[in-house]
Amino acid sequence: MPRQHKFSLAGAIMKIRLREPTIAFLFLLPAFIGVIVFYYYQIVQTGIYSLHNLQHTADWQTQPFVWFKNYATVFRSTYFWQSLRFTVYFTVMATALELAVGLGMAMATFWVSRWLGGILRAIIVMPWVIPPIINAMIWRWLFHADVGLFGYILVSLGLADKPPLFLTEPVLAVHSVIFADVWKNSSIMAIFLLGGLAAIPADIYDAAKVDGARSWFRFRKVTLPMLLPTILVALLFRGIDALRTFDLIYGLTGGGPGTVTETLSSFAYKYYFTYGKFGLGSAYAIVVFAIIVGLAVIYLSRIRRNLRFKE
Amino acid sequence: MFRERKWLVGICILVVLATLAACGPTPTPQVIKEKETVVVPVKETVTVKETVVVPQEKTTVTIAYNQYFNMTFGPADPPIVAIKKAVEAKYPDIKVELLVTSTEAKTWHDMYTTWFMAKDPTVDILGVGGYWTAEFAEAGWLEPLNDGVAPDVDPKITAKLIPAYLEAHTYKGKLMGLGPWWGGIGGLYYRKDLLEKYGFKPPQTYDDVVTISKAIMAKEPGMTGWTWSGKKDVALVNRWFEYLYGFGGKYFDDAGKCAMNSPQAQAALEYMVNLIKEGISPAEVATWKEEDSMVRFVSGQAIFHTGRQDMLFWLDNPEKSKVVGKWGFIPNPAQPGGRRSGTYEGWAFAISKFSDSKDAALKVLEVMFDFPVQKQLNLSQGPVQAHMDVYTDPDVIKNNPNMPLIEEIAKTALAPLSSPQYPEIADILAEEIHAAITGLKAPKAALNDACARIDLATGH
Numbered sequence: 111m112p113r114q115h116k117f118s119l120a121g122a123i124m125k126i127r128l129r130e131p132t133i134a135f136l137f138l139l140p141a142f143i144g145v146i147v148f149y150y151y152q153i154v155q156t157g158i159y160s161l162h163n164l165q166h167t168a169d170w171q172t173q174p175f176v177w178f179k180n181y182a183t184v185f186r187s188t189y190f191w192q193s194l195r196f197t198v199y200f201t202v203m204a205t206a207l208e209l210a211v212g213l214g215m216a217m218a219t220f221w222v223s224r225w226l227g228g229i230l231r232a233i234i235v236m237p238w239v240i241p242p243i244i245n246a247m248i249w250r251w252l253f254h255a256d257v258g259l260f261g262y263i264l265v266s267l268g269l270a271d272k273p274p275l276f277l278t279e280p281v282l283a284v285h286s287v288i289f290a291d292v293w294k295n296s297s298i299m300a301i302f303l304l305g306g307l308a309a310i311p312a313d314i315y316d317a318a319k320v321d322g323a324r325s326w327f328r329f330r331k332v333t334l335p336m337l338l339p340t341i342l343v344a345l346l347f348r349g350i351d352a353l354r355t356f357d358l359i360y361g362l363t364g365g366g367p368g369t370v371t372e373t374l375s376s377f378a379y380k381y382y383f384t385y386g387k388f389g390l391g392s393a394y395a396i397v398v399f400a401i402i403v404g405l406a407v408i409y410l411s412r413i414r415r416n417l418r419f420k421e
Numbered sequence: 422m423f424r425e426r427k428w429l430v431g432i433c434i435l436v437v438l439a440t441l442a443a444c445g446p447t448p449t450p451q452v453i454k455e456k457e458t459v460v461v462p463v464k465e466t467v468t469v470k471e472t473v474v475v476p477q478e479k480t481t482v483t484i485a486y487n488q489y490f491n492m493t494f495g496p497a498d499p500p501i502v503a504i505k506k507a508v509e510a511k512y513p514d515i516k517v518e519l520l521v522t523s524t525e526a527k528t529w530h531d532m533y534t535t536w537f538m539a540k541d542p543t544v545d546i547l548g549v550g551g552y553w554t555a556e557f558a559e560a561g562w563l564e565p566l567n568d569g570v571a572p573d574v575d576p577k578i579t580a581k582l583i584p585a586y587l588e589a590h591t592y593k594g595k596l597m598g599l600g601p602w603w604g605g606i607g608g609l610y611y612r613k614d615l616l617e618k619y620g621f622k623p624p625q626t627y628d629d630v631v632t633i634s635k636a637i638m639a640k641e642p643g644m645t646g647w648t649w650s651g652k653k654d655v656a657l658v659n660r661w662f663e664y665l666y667g668f669g670g671k672y673f674d675d676a677g678k679c680a681m682n683s684p685q686a687q688a689a690l691e692y693m694v695n696l697i698k699e700g701i702s703p704a705e706v707a708t709w710k711e712e713d714s715m716v717r718f719v720s721g722q723a724i725f726h727t728g729r730q731d732m733l734f735w736l737d738n739p740e741k742s743k744v745v746g747k748w749g750f751i752p753n754p755a756q757p758g759g760r761r762s763g764t765y766e767g768w769a770f771a772i773s774k775f776s777d778s779k780d781a782a783l784k785v786l787e788v789m790f791d792f793p794v795q796k797q798l799n800l801s802q803g804p805v806q807a808h809m810d811v812y813t814d815p816d817v818i819k820n821n822p823n824m825p826l827i828e829e830i831a832k833t834a835l836a837p838l839s840s841p842q843y844p845e846i847a848d849i850l851a852e853e854i855h856a857a858i859t860g861l862k863a864p865k866a867a868l869n870d871a872c873a874r875i876d877l878a879t880g881h
Binding site for chain 2 (some may be wrong): 150165166167168192255256263275278279280320363365366367368369370378383384386387
């Protein structure tokens with residue numbers, strides 16, 4: 111007697127045999143759709159706006175299509191190129207210093223007793239949790255020409271006749287905003303690196319000690335190479351963040367003196383929200399987006415080549 | 422591999438079909454209706470009257486303004502409380518609510534842009550800076566109040582408001598808002614005691630200020646000459662306008678092109694730069710916001726200070742000031758051929774084009790600019806108000822003995838630069854003027870760059 115097969119959906123699903131990458135893809139699908147809807151849709155919309163002459167309206171279907179005129183305006187602007195130079199300099203200097211300070215903080219708090227480490231880490235995180243605009247206010251008072259602490263210290267120590275104009279002398283203004291950013295963001299760099307340090311197996315250090323390696327040698331030959339993947343990822347995150355910096359500098363110098371500390375992100379914001387020129391503002395936003403994506407892609411490809419992340 | 426992909430495609434199709442099915446209409450059972458006529462005899466009709474009391478639904482009018490609307494600094498309720506009480510008394514069916522905005526003008530402006538873009542109907546009355554009027558009006562975001570189409574403000578109300586202020590909130594012949602409910606006009610504070618001690622009269626020209634400052638600074642070590650707000654900000658732009666007109670310059674020429682690089686404008690900016698170079702104004706002015714800039718004058722360390730009239734009402738308070746009874750307040754100076762000018766920074770109220778309660782909003786607006794509320798606003802926050810009767814009211818003068826000083830300053834009020842591109846123009850001027858006073862650019866180059874950029878922004 112032939113066996114009768116009763117169809118069952120659950121049974122059919124159970125019989126589906128998929129390879130691991132396919133299952134992973136299916137699990138990622140909802141998030142992928144979410145990203146498309148909530149991120150890429152806006153990018154496409156901004157791209158459409160950037161090709162129209164939109165003044166105080168976002169109704170692009172009724173406004174003139176101007177091809178790449180807005181992009182031509184962006185690239186012809188000398189202020190745009192000046193702010194690009196400043197933003198790149200700010201990013202390089204801030205991330206490099208944050209790495210150095212963050213690494214120092216991570217090393218200082220990793221090999222201490224558990225309770226002390228907890229307290230130190232809580233202290234480290236504090237600057238990072240302060241909102242950027244509040245941070246800017248704090249630093250504005252510290253750099254204040256009349257009542258600022260830094261000016262007072264320099265004059266008290268006899269290093270200056272009168273308090274320096276930290277926020278209006280061009281060289282000082284540039285480095286003051288970098289300093290404020292380093293103070294705030296070194297802590298997140300340290301948190302990243304603490305995670306990396308925890309992942310280094312202790313027996314490697316034990317083996318190095320047995321072989322007579324001293325602490326500086328162990329740092330150079332064990333800690334740094336093992337920490338390198340974490341450092342590169344942390345640099346990528348902080349680098350992208352620094353390229354988009356706006357609020358801290360806006361609160362501290364307002365982009366001054368003149369336009370010396372104007373950042374790339376401020377252009378898109380100003381043209382979009384303050385001037386109501388949504389077409390031109392969108393063009394600025396797309397150009398900044400392209401620069402950041404371009405740099406991130408180059409950086410990631412270099413990481414992959416250098417570290418050979420393959421199995 | 423191919424088999425797995427087939428499965429994957431199959432699953433995706435199933436998901437899509439299931440989604441479509443879920444979004445589609447739900448199948449309902451078929452209903453066949455059959456009509457049947459039944460005759461029922463009516464015995465008696467009884468009518469029962471029942472009165473149901475339904476509470477009258479109030480129309481909510483939302484006013485957008487910053488946290489100062491919730492505060493009072495004098496013998497009166499905070500503005501929002503005074504308005505609520507007055508509206509409730511006159512229109513019991515209207516409820517007023519406050520939506521607190523940012524106190525920082527730029528952030529505040531950008532909040533409005535976002536609301537207007539979203540065509541938000543929930544905000545009815547907006548507090549607007551005088552220099553935003555043209556921009557918002559040009560964009561069609563404000564409701565004209567005198568265009569013959571409701572809602573139009575009652576002429577009996579506007580007849581009692583100072584015409585110059587109404588003009589400042591008019592764009593292309595249309596009244597876009599009523600104001601100010603509060604505002605400021607720039608003027609010159611000076612140390613009356615020091616000027617008398619060294620035999621000087623209050624300065625009339627900009628050269629006088631330099632002469633007096635140099636003479637007194639030489640005899641009073643540690644004294645600063647002249648303080649003003651020079652941070653890259655709208656306050657710097659307001660000060661610049663005063664110097665510009667004081668030296669005989671103007672915003673635009675007859676063709677609408679930027680005229681702020683004229684010889685008079687260059688002389689004005691060179692004068693500002695020289696104030697810092699010669700040490701009459703300290704280099705720190707380039708970092709000072711308005712509140713920073715007044716510190717030295719209030720603490721008795723400066724001979725002159727340019728600022729709004731706000732300080733008039735607490736400079737004689739010994740808890741806040743070290744120059745009690747030692748100061749004077751006059752219109753800003755001007756060079757021969759120039760105009761003594763104080764930048765008018767009044768805050769008006771306008772009705773949003775997207776409001777869903779425009780008629781009720783107009784009623785509230787009229788109450789806000791009627792005398793009783795205008796007087797309350799003065800008593801709680803100080804001047805300047807649009808209603809002319811406020812300036813002669815005995816209670817107001819008793820509370821603010823320095824009120825008469827404002828009349829002289831008000832005569833020099835300089836209407837805001839009226840342009841739909843004002844925010845961009847103000848940013849350009851702040852950048853270029855700041856570049857000049859910090860020595861990054863020569864005054865002539867800064868003004869030429871400013872005008873080139875302004876003409877590009879305004880399409881000239």
